[in-house]
Amino acid sequence: MTVQSSDVEGVDLVILPSVRDLGDGFKVRRALPVAQRRMVGPFIFFDQMGEAVFRSGEGLDVRPHPHIGLSTLTYLIEGEILHRDSLGSVQPIRPGEVNWMTAGSGIVHSERTSPEIRATGGKLFGLQTWVALPKESEEIDASFAHHKADEMPVSEDAGTRFTLIAGTSDGMTSPLKTYSDMIYADIVMLDGARYQLKAEHVERAIYVVSGAVEVVGQSGTFGEAELVVFQPGAELVLRAKGPTRLMLLGGEPLPEERHIFWNFVSSSKDRLEQAKDDWKAQRFGTVPNEPDFIPLPA
16 A cells, blocks of 8 residues: 655645455455545545456355445446345346445345356456445435446546446436435546546545546646545646546545444444444344355454
8 A cells, every 4th residue: 555645736645555365366456545544525445346357166255244334336347246135135236337235224235246157257347435424324224226327427528438426526416315425437538538627526536447647737647546636626637648447536525533343334433333243143134045154353
């Protein structure tokens, strides 16, 4: 994990994520949280999954695990994941689609490669983020929603394709039911294409999925797997250096500090302790047809 300041005007920090190997060559890059930057708007966790290539018989196996106090947002660029949860949801997610799971007071889910994909092998590449819920919504009932790719608002201009995944931006509103001000978007740019970063949201960052980008009028380039955090109020024009893909994230920061333990997020440390006890005592729900149980980590 590398965190550094930048000489580029309007840029606060540049974060180069740590890399974790989860086995079978499946690697995850974690950009948030870091000590120097716990959140960007309500986003408290940002992972890039893959790119991974699974051989026949291999696949992703994230066993049933619990969440509280957040929404998870899964967005794939390549491949497929089968989501199951304690509400009874069974939903494959494919590129351009969105799985939006709000844990609230508690939910359990698993994420695996389906038997059909596992039989032949395949690729997996995507992003998963956690969005912390505002204090008044931390204990709402759990819910799950799936949105097809063609439900997402899209704008195209001079080689830049902007897909709004969550929140509001550029005069568009995503169909996801969100609980605080936020922006999450997929920006695909041809070489030399531009995108104007507006000050619609207080906190904003871009994650460079592929390619590279520069700020027009300034020196310096931001490359693949870098999370670039901008200063509040900064309005910049980004220009692609070759074919480039960015994720734009941010929103209004939450007024209270958020605490994390394992997969639990809360404004209250006591609530985290309760969640630990509930998981150890198996008082969370269960995922149908998923007998695995992960012990609470130390």
